[in-house]
Amino acid sequence: MDFDLKRLGFTLLGLLIVLNWGLLMSALMRKISARVARRIGIPWYQPWVDLVKNYAIRSQITHGVMFYLGPVFRLSGGVGIFLFMPMIAGSELWMNYSFQGDLVLIMYFQFFGMLGMALGAGEGGHPYSAIGVSRGLSQFTVIEVPLTLAIISLAIQYNTLSLVDIVQAQQGGIQNWSMWTNPFATIAGMLSALGTLGHSPFNLVKAPNEIPIGPPTEYHSTYLGVLQTNAAILHVVESALFMNLFFGGATSWFEFIIKTFLIYFWSVFVGVVFPRFRIEQSVGWFLKVPLVFGILAVIMFM
Amino acid sequence: MPEDNNINKFENPHYAKREVTGPDGEVFTVDPMRDYFSDARPQVHEPNSIPVIENFLNWARAESLWVLGFGTGCGSIEIPPLLTPRFDAFRFGIQSRPTPRQSNVFIISGYLAIKTLKRVVRSYEQMQNPKYVLALGSCTINGGMYFDSYNTIKRLDHYIPVDIYIAGCMPRPEALLAGFNKLKELIKKGKAENANEYARNFDWYKANQKKIIKDWNMPDYNW
Numbered sequence: 001m002d003f004d005l006k007r008l009g010f011t012l013l014g015l016l017i018v019l020n021w022g023l024l025m026s027a028l029m030r031k032i033s034a035r036v037a038r039r040i041g042i043p044w045y046q047p048w049v050d051l052v053k054n055y056a057i058r059s060q061i062t063h064g065v066m067f068y069l070g071p072v073f074r075l076s077g078g079v080g081i082f083l084f085m086p087m088i089a090g091s092e093l094w095m096n097y098s099f100q101g102d103l104v105l106i107m108y109f110q111f112f113g114m115l116g117m118a119l120g121a122g123e124g125g126h127p128y129s130a131i132g133v134s135r136g137l138s139q140f141t142v143i144e145v146p147l148t149l150a151i152i153s154l155a156i157q158y159n160t161l162s163l164v165d166i167v168q169a170q171q172g173g174i175q176n177w178s179m180w181t182n183p184f185a186t187i188a189g190m191l192s193a194l195g196t197l198g199h200s201p202f203n204l205v206k207a208p209n210e211i212p213i214g215p216p217t218e219y220h221s222t223y224l225g226v227l228q229t230n231a232a233i234l235h236v237v238e239s240a241l242f243m244n245l246f247f248g249g250a251t252s253w254f255e256f257i258i259k260t261f262l263i264y265f266w267s268v269f270v271g272v273v274f275p276r277f278r279i280e281q282s283v284g285w286f287l288k289v290p291l292v293f294g295i296l297a298v299i300m301f302m
Numbered sequence: 303m304p305e306d307n308n309i310n311k312f313e314n315p316h317y318a319k320r321e322v323t324g325p326d327g328e329v330f331t332v333d334p335m336r337d338y339f340s341d342a343r344p345q346v347h348e349p350n351s352i353p354v355i356e357n358f359l360n361w362a363r364a365e366s367l368w369v370l371g372f373g374t375g376c377g378s379i380e381i382p383p384l385l386t387p388r389f390d391a392f393r394f395g396i397q398s399r400p401t402p403r404q405s406n407v408f409i410i411s412g413y414l415a416i417k418t419l420k421r422v423v424r425s426y427e428q429m430q431n432p433k434y435v436l437a438l439g440s441c442t443i444n445g446g447m448y449f450d451s452y453n454t455i456k457r458l459d460h461y462i463p464v465d466i467y468i469a470g471c472m473p474r475p476e477a478l479l480a481g482f483n484k485l486k487e488l489i490k491k492g493k494a495e496n497a498n499e500y501a502r503n504f505d506w507y508k509a510n511q512k513k514i515i516k517d518w519n520m521p522d523y524n525w
Contacts, residue, residue: 039390046395052362053406058347059431212400220403220430 010093015082015233021257022232023047028261029199029268036272051228057221063123070120071219071226077113078230081106081237087256089167089249101161103151106241107144110196113230114140117215124218132214135279136205142286143195143202149294150189154245156301157182163241167249177248184297186246190266191290193242195282197235197264199271202282210276239263317519335521343523344501347431349492356492363406363432364489365395367482370405372425375412377438380475389475396482402428407485410464412472413441413454419461420515426462427524431497434465434489436481443467460510463496 027044034041062068084102088094118137121129155161157178158169170176179186195202206214216227239260243249247263250256277285319333350356373381384391385398399405402425414422426433437458440446445456458464465488468481488494500507504523512518 034390034392038387040393041390042392042395042397046366049362049366049395052359053366056359056362057430057432059345061430213404216404217401218403224404 007093007097011083011096014087014094014096015079017253018082018087018236019229019232021260022234022236023051025235025261025264026232029264032265032268033272047228047232051225054220054225054228055222060221060223063125063218066119066123067218067223068120070117070123071223071230073116073120074113075226075230075233077109077116078234078237080109080112081241082233084109084163085237085240086164086167086244086249087240088253089164089171089244089251091251095164098164099162102163103155103161103166106163107148107151111140111144113234121215121218126217128211128213128217129215131211132205132217136215139195139202139205139279139282139286142283143192145192146188146286146290146294147192147196149291149298150185150192151245153182153185153188153294153297153301154178156298157185163244167244170248174248178246179248182246182297182300184293184300188290188294188297189242189246191293192286193238193263194267194270195286196238197267199267201271201274201277203271204276204279204282207276235264236260344427344504346498346501348498349495357490360489360492364486367394367396367407367434367485368399368405369396369407369409370402370425370429371398371400372402372408372422374410374414374418374422375439375441377411377472378409380438380472380478381409381411384475384478389479391479391482394479394482394486402426403430405429406432407434407436408462409436409438409478410442410458410462412439413446413448413451414458415454416514417453419455419511420517420520423462423511423515424520424524429497431501432489432494433497434485434494435462435496436478436485437464437467438473438478438481440469440471443469446471455514461507461514463499463507465494465496 024044024047027042027047030046031041031044083097084099084105086095086098114137118133121133154166158166160166160169166178170178174180198206200207204210206216216224219227240250240256242263243256243259247259250259317334319331319335321329322332323329350359369381371381373379381398383389384396396407402408406429408422408426408429410422426435435458437443441448441454442458442464445451445454448454449456455461466481466485468477470477473481485494508522
């Protein structure tokens with residue numbers, strides 16, 4: 001691939017849009033859960049202020065090299081998914097760097113961030129981090145199972161592992177979306193989206209009122225700022241992944257924002273209604289209903 | 303570690319210096335107080351020298367106060383109503399945080415037993431610069447109703463620097479919100495630099511703490 005300055009510029013601009021939309025979306029999410037609890041909630045600009053505050057903390061301590069690299073790996077996981085994700089279908093400029101077989105790479109980057117974070121949090125030396133890491137990895141492993149089955153089903157259906165081709169195949173009306181042509185994969189994928197987006201009932205790993213905040217217990221100031229930046233990016237690109245896989249992609253930024261918000265809101269909506277699962281309950285749950293739908297989706301296109 | 307007679311009497315056996323044989327038969331000495339903890343002194347971190355940047359950062363610090371969720375005394379009963387629908391402190395950028403590493407505000411809620419003071423000092427030192435202390439209730443000012451107790455401290459600012467006192471027994475959540483607003487004013491004016499004060503007068507604070515905490519079995523500074 002030859003170097004294209006214009007493409008790089010648009011990719012960076014896309015990253016900026018995605019970051020700010022992710023921060024706004026997390027503010028909206030917290031506003032919505034506050035209204036459900038009959039509170040007024042945070043001001044809409046609170047995530048930006050928190051981010052500036054964390055980057056502006058004057059002192060940091062370190063526990064070693066991996067402690068530094070943990071948030072960096074996590075961020076490169078989020079940015080990596082973004083780089084290989086087509087944002088706007090059919091647009092040359094907002095394709096980022098997606099290519100044939102990018103779906104495999106995206107699946108890999110999803111786990112890469114988790115592993116980097118696990119190593120970094122482990123070096124933090126706090127016992128709560130270690131417990132959080134083991135909980136997070138075991139939960140994420142079972143989240144991946146139905147998601148992978150859904151993706152395998154889509155790959156068989158469209159006979160490709162390229163996200164661009166999958167989006168392209170769904171163009172031309174709502175009846176062409178995978179949501180209608182492959183309902184079982186959509187159900188399996190959207191149920192695992194509840195876990196990937198990390199809200200209640202599957203937020204035991206990072207919930208502040210469980211063992212204090214899980215893996216990032218020792219992370220503070222700039223480290224935490226990097227993790228927050230990544231969380232904002234990750235929320236949007238995960239929603240964009242499900243949008244591209246099941247809901248026909250987006251043809252404009254307006255459509256992109258509406259669709260990612262609705263997908264994100266699906267996990268928020270479930271989150272404010274259902275209480276938190278313990279880790280063995282969530283592992284059991286993912287290996288029951290979503291797994292059955294995932295297997296059905298694969299069998300349907302065998 | 304200072305040479306003090308009280309230390310050996312109360313020392314945690316887990317932290318004692320000992321000889322350990324490694325898997326390959328090599329014998330080496332483990333001194334947990336030196337190996338597991340840092341004994342570096344706190345550093346003074348000067349504010350940014352460009353006023354515009356420092357004012358902006360101070361505004362961000364004031365609008366995003368993360369409170370350490372550590373109830374030290376009876377006053378911590380006022381924190382839950384503060385964060386729930388009745389008073390909803392989230393409106394003002396006040397959020398609770400479970401770990402001292404990520405917190406900026408430490409609420410000392412009422413009387414401090416000597417045993418708790420030890421934990422308070424450790425938690426306070428683990429918070430990162432800039433950090434602020436809100437002292438709740440009259441117990442932190444002059445001992446309050448515990449003025450003649452043998453087991454509580456009387457003046458909190460002898461042990462850690464305090465930014466805002468909120469008087470009352472108990473102060474209601476409204477008073478706490480007023481205290482938070484006062485703290486925000488101080489931060490925005492750049493006058494809440496007590497983390498640096500603690501680093502500058504470190505020896506004085508340490509001497510005071512050690513005078514009253516007899517079982518000092520922790521490093522001098524916990525960063």
